[in-house]
Amino acid sequence: MSKPYTLSPEQIARLKSHSRREKLHRTISYFSPLLLLLLWEICSQTGLIDRRFFPAPSSIAGTAWQMTASLEIFDHIWATLRRVAVGYVLGAVPGILLGLILGLSAPIRRVLGPIFSALYPVPKIAILPLILLIFGVGDASKYVVIAIGVFFLMFYNTLGGVMQIPQIYLDVARNAGGSRFQTFRYIALPSAMPNIFTGLKLAAGSSYIIIAAAEFLGARSGVGFMIWASWQTFAVSRMFVGIVVISAMGYFTILLLEALERKFVPWAKH
Amino acid sequence: MSKPYTLSPEQIARLKSHSRREKLHRTISYFSPLLLLLLWEICSQTGLIDRRFFPAPSSIAGTAWQMTASLEIFDHIWATLRRVAVGYVLGAVPGILLGLILGLSAPIRRVLGPIFSALYPVPKIAILPLILLIFGVGDASKYVVIAIGVFFLMFYNTLGGVMQIPQIYLDVARNAGGSRFQTFRYIALPSAMPNIFTGLKLAAGSSYIIIAAAEFLGARSGVGFMIWASWQTFAVSRMFVGIVVISAMGYFTILLLEALERKFVPWAKH
Amino acid sequence: QAEDKPQIEFLYSPFADYAPFFIAKDLGYFDEFGLDVSLAPKSGTAETIQMLASGNSLAGAATWGAGLFNSIHQGATVTIVATLARMPDTVPSPSPFMVSEKAWQDGIRKVEDLKGKRVGIPGPGGFGLYSVAKALEKGGLTLDDVEAIYLPPPATAAAFANGGLEAGWSIEPFALQLEKEGLGRRLVEDHTFGTELGFLAFNNEFAQENEDVVVRFIAAFLKGARLLDNGGWNDEKILDIVAQYTGTPKDTLKGISYTIRSEDGSIDLDSVREQEEFFRAQGSLEYEGPIDIDTVYRTDLLEKANALLAKQ
Amino acid sequence: MIVHSDEISRDVSVPAEAAPAIEVRDLVKAFYDVSGDRITLAAANVNFTVKRGEFVCIVGPSGCGKTTVLRILAGLEQPFSGEFRLHTSAQPAMVFQEASVLPWLTVAQNVAFPLKLKGVAAKEQRARVAELLELTGLTDFADARPHQLSGGMKQRVSVARALVDDRDILLMDEPFGALDEQTRLVLQQELLRIWERTGKTVVFITHSVDEALTLADRVLVMSPRPGTIVADLPVPFERPRDVVEMRRDKRFWDLTYEVWRLLAVSPEH
Amino acid sequence: MIVHSDEISRDVSVPAEAAPAIEVRDLVKAFYDVSGDRITLAAANVNFTVKRGEFVCIVGPSGCGKTTVLRILAGLEQPFSGEFRLHTSAQPAMVFQEASVLPWLTVAQNVAFPLKLKGVAAKEQRARVAELLELTGLTDFADARPHQLSGGMKQRVSVARALVDDRDILLMDEPFGALDEQTRLVLQQELLRIWERTGKTVVFITHSVDEALTLADRVLVMSPRPGTIVADLPVPFERPRDVVEMRRDKRFWDLTYEVWRLLAVSPEH
């Protein structure tokens, strides 16, 4: 056999078809949450759940359309999105940094670790008035509330990731003459990346949950406010439009993070 | 050198002293949250923070003592603890199991993954009425609220852990003739253990945050109710006793989990 | 014998307005009338109505507001049988409209001065909003003349302290604490004289099929209410009970004005109609024309309860 | 033109004596990496047969596809085309090339792992594990954790684990690569002893021609990537083989030279 | 009685020609495991000196402490007692025994890693990396990720990385263990070429006595655990050495025999 074996074009196509199918399956899977709407529709139509309180998706579609046509919904979405984005960044950046620092330095971990563990379970709802006292009743206090929630998720997930870094990678950096900061940047950060993304996804979901609660306070806009105000006045259809919208916002944020994860953590399974 | 080299008793003592010192340092570090109280005391004493809203720890100590002496506080602690414990277990077990299952099975992950991602950001306030309708107004609905919060933290952390399992471990199990369940039990579970513990710690902290919110109005016992009632009457000292107590409960739960982690994940760095 | 007693889970909120139920429960009035009642705390009108209408709970008390009107319109099958509480026609009011100390120092001394200022309201669609609108009316202002900010009382304290609010709704015992701490002052107190606050309601089916039970329940409630409204507030034993259910220390409860109710437990429908009109004007109602209150409000049961109580 | 079937079949049945234990026909394996859009042809048209009870060594340049072939035989990888049959009642036992010790188990638990999965009684497990720890010189480290082991010790744990449940077919991917010659010699002799006693079928990847000639009935030589079998050389020495004696035999050097020549035909650089 | 100092000192200075590059005196390393309350004495009273520009091989039984000694020299582990000095301006470069390729970097990025940390210009990095990929036969896989490599390819990446930034002292822990003899030969020759040209000091752990005699100026033989240096054997062959010629020399077999004898003195089993 003097000529090396090569694959024919058909074989190459067959080889690639697998990953193309994978991609298709993934795309289809993004729509699986629609099953939930279907289930809800069925439960509501068959009277399994009380339609006065849980109107079928088809019946809230009208309200949704109205709110969309009047562009009202977009103001709420925009307000919520802005708050979530600012709070998310404010919480995630220090969370990741402190997770990396405490993960790499045992002495700092010894001192600060228990302090964070003690601060974490402080009930947010109880300190809310105190946050209002410091940051005012405007958006700043909402950013802070979200940032606090995001911070701890990022902190613990990053820390957990750093603590799992195989010693050999740290040794490699050290042997390559890496400074503390370089070890941080080029070893700890990428190595903890899968855990950081777990944290980012959890934090994304949590942000929307928190903002939904935080917009009950001192806000006149936002999807959370809309849900709460609708519930207070028993405008059930409007409330459910809000719930679906905020859940969808959270869902798309998580999808976006998963796409980023595939891009930035190409060495991991997905 | 015919006789092999051995360590003298002094050398052995010196060798062991390092880990003994480590242990001591860890024990001391458990008290570092007291620094927070000190900082608070100073800020309050110097008038850096408004004492009407942040009375100094020394000044709430009296209230704390009263509530302890009258045993009143213990009823609240017990009520909260019971709710947290039940809700925690109800959420953690399915969270870990589904995390393992979705992590190991790509088809199931494709279908259910996006559904969980869509359910996760649903604001809890929105589904509270549904929970009340199904589980009643008693403690059962509080268990469920905590369980939902715990579930997602455990699910995503376990899933993230399973996705990081080095392929070689799965190969070892397969080659050893492991069934699906055995791979699950003997590879995925221990391998994801560090991430599971990250999840357990996050979930512990979150449970106390959630129960504080759940007890705010819908209870007549529990530390969360006590905090709420104190707020309603601007009984700031009582309120801070409640906040400190519930935070301490969370802190000790996290410490307990860390001790368990050291015991059950002896192969990891701590 | 105790097993034969009808069991009722009653939904309440941990506020002093619900005190008659606490008394009826702890002083054994429910038992006296042959009922086995358990009290379940609930956060708001919307939940309570939903629980009642769906039959998941049999009885509860809640407050008037857009939520209630809308839910009745949507077919919430509840039977309203008696008042929960109403505002007294005297000052000091249990729910004064307050101005922050800061604003007071800055020269805001009258309602008129609040034009364009930030005013705290506990939430849309409820008594708080109505009450604030009434207070503003005293100075010739409407809600549109101020910047309404939704904040519950504890957060109001913080907002008063840091200048986030110039004025706002408040309620006892919080109002007194605000004064004590030098955070706020009472600005208007006579704006909601006689306003109906809330009602006692049952699940429809249950009320139809167990009229007797409902009557006995109301009787026990009325007995508690009368005890309370006729000087009961000064009784240590009663204060103990209220303190326990509301989580408010007894010392705080003492000497504070509270909501009252009509002797016979009847609802002042005019006040209810006025609130409905107010919320319609606010655009909070999802229907046209006045709601048919009479279809859900049954006075016959209340009459029987009064008779039963008189017989006792 | 090479004819190959796309169907992959795997027979599990116990054949008659001297029947083939492993048959590999026209096996092709290619990896496709989406993100880099790169195709790596790891093995091309691999053909060989291993008889029941035979000891076969595979040698070949780094990256030629040896591990890939072994993984396919172990059912851990799907072939792209071609077919292979294993005539055995149980899955083959594999010694992996990479570190494959489970970090959360002690040395003894790692060795016992296949027995545990099979539900063997604890007492029996202990006895069998003790035997294999003794064999691999790890008795002192029975309760140590993998991170406390040296590279060679980890490799010995993998070997012990593969031998513990006594399967028909043994697939060994450079099992003695990280061992000093002394320890390697001992384990080679032990492996041969076990093989002779139990009649196992062994496929053994090595980079050492010496090792291949010491152990194997036949040596399969693979070409550089995409790897294919370029020679199938029977080893003519009687057993038991004397390592020192063998080196005095001209055939030993002829064979060594032959393998070297084949490997040098088209080196990667 | 053995006298040892507890102070650990490390000099960083460039010495005169033929001065010692590495001095190790009375080095002891012990590991203590709290959870199992077990002490492992990994190295006991290790003494040796490596002269500047010398090529020294260490051989010894599995688990005797070779890796431990090398890790101490690299500053990755603290000695328990004894002292060592490195006379060098830069940290020694290390090829690790375990897989040490960073999974989140491509092959080229892995090789470039030390240059990147030093802030070398991108263009210079590329040129240098291309050179080393060529040397190790990985040019085709420059953009591949570690999980797409075979065992031997990963090892070659580690070797390339250790050579990329041209440091004075090279510590190599079984660097060619997973390579076929052909590739190993090529890399051995390349390593010798680089060593001769640059005058690096090399400490090289190997299990192959052949490899040690092919490469080293001196062979240090370690005893079983707790490891200590039991012999320091100069290798008398002229350079450049002819692998085949060397084997015809009686001294080669005498030395081989001597090493084997020393290793066999008190084997682990």
Ligand SMILES: Nc1ncnc2c1ncn2[C@@H]1O[C@H](COP(=O)(O)OP(=O)(O)OP(=O)(O)O)[C@@H](O)[C@H]1O
């Ligand atoms: N998962 C994978 N994805 C992509 N390519 C792979 C994968 N596994 C192996 N390869 C490629 O397949 C080829 C053969 O790899 P294999 O591990 O079988 O080599 P090998 O003969 O065992 O080499 P070595 O002696 O170095 O271990 C290599 O070029 C490698 O890059």
Ligand SMILES: Nc1ncnc2c1ncn2[C@@H]1O[C@H](COP(=O)(O)OP(=O)(O)OP(=O)(O)O)[C@@H](O)[C@H]1O
């Ligand atoms: N981190 C550690 N904790 C405890 N014991 C260790 C640790 N690292 C190494 N040892 C022990 O020290 C001894 C020497 O290990 P080392 O890795 O230096 O051996 P080695 O000579 O390199 O062996 P090999 O040739 O198998 O790689 C071994 O008995 C090992 O169990």
Ligand SMILES: [Mg+2]
């Ligand atoms: Mg291989």
Ligand SMILES: [Mg+2]
């Ligand atoms: Mg080693």
